[in-house]
Amino acid sequence: MKTKLRMVAAVAMLVAGGVAQAGDLTSTVTATSDYDWRGITQTAEAPALQASIDYAFGNGFSLGAWASNVDFGPGTDSNVELDLYGAYAKSYENGFNWTVGFTDYTYPSGDDIEFLEVFGGVGYKNLSAKYWYSDDYGNSGMSAYYLEANYTQPLPRDFSLGFHVATTGGDAWKAAGGGYEDYAISVSKPIGRFTASLKYAASNGFSDRLIFSIATTFPWKD
Numbered sequence: 001m002k003t004k005l006r007m008v009a010a011v012a013m014l015v016a017g018g019v020a021q022a023g024d025l026t027s028t029v030t031a032t033s034d035y036d037w038r039g040i041t042q043t044a045e046a047p048a049l050q051a052s053i054d055y056a057f058g059n060g061f062s063l064g065a066w067a068s069n070v071d072f073g074p075g076t077d078s079n080v081e082l083d084l085y086g087a088y089a090k091s092y093e094n095g096f097n098w099t100v101g102f103t104d105y106t107y108p109s110g111d112d113i114e115f116l117e118v119f120g121g122v123g124y125k126n127l128s129a130k131y132w133y134s135d136d137y138g139n140s141g142m143s144a145y146y147l148e149a150n151y152t153q154p155l156p157r158d159f160s161l162g163f164h165v166a167t168t169g170g171d172a173w174k175a176a177g178g179g180y181e182d183y184a185i186s187v188s189k190p191i192g193r194f195t196a197s198l199k200y201a202a203s204n205g206f207s208d209r210l211i212f213s214i215a216t217t218f219p220w221k222d
Contacts, residue, residue, distance in 0.1 A: 050067065053065055161185070
């Protein structure tokens with residue numbers, strides 16, 4: 001199924017490029033005190049430098065690539081993660097929106113744990129929910145899903161408050177002893193051309209962490 005999903009993703013890329021009228025290329029660079037992914041550290045609670053390049057076709061389609069250093073602990077070889085992704089999103093004047101897409105997680109010259117996820121999500125104004133699914137999670141041959149909900153509350157002085165809750169499941173997590181839930185609360189604020197964020201990440205079964213990050217998106221616009 002993973003091969004079929006990659007074929008579908010490739011067709012989506014071709015369609016997006018074929019019907020695009022105008023595009024927008026951006027890149028985001030982030031420095032963070034810990035690479036947190038779904039409530040689990042990906043850098044042994046050490047800092048990470050991350051960067052993405054994204055192209056929005058102007059018709060709802062978008063493609064991108066994202067990279068970060070990683071450290072999965074003793075006995076592992078991966079030190080870089082490279083993700084390739086694409087999506088189609090649609091928004092309406094009443095605040096409702098939806099999106100579908102995929103992410104291909106790869107680890108060049110590292111552990112053989114790459115896998116592909118597909119996702120679908122819906123949102124209304126500041127509230128959103130998304131369901132992620134892989135039929136070969138971590139190259140294990142077993143399925144896994146991740147269901148998340150997020151809410152963002154604007155605050156005075158350009159601050160914003162974010163809430164996150166999610167749960168995992170599927171055969172891969174059953175084989176590992178069971179799934180888990182993760183939660184997060186964050187506050188962020190733009191400072192000039194940068195955005196600073198402070199996040200408290202918690203989950204049952206993994207350590208709680210306080211994570212600081214700062215990011216900027218190019219090209220800078222006045």
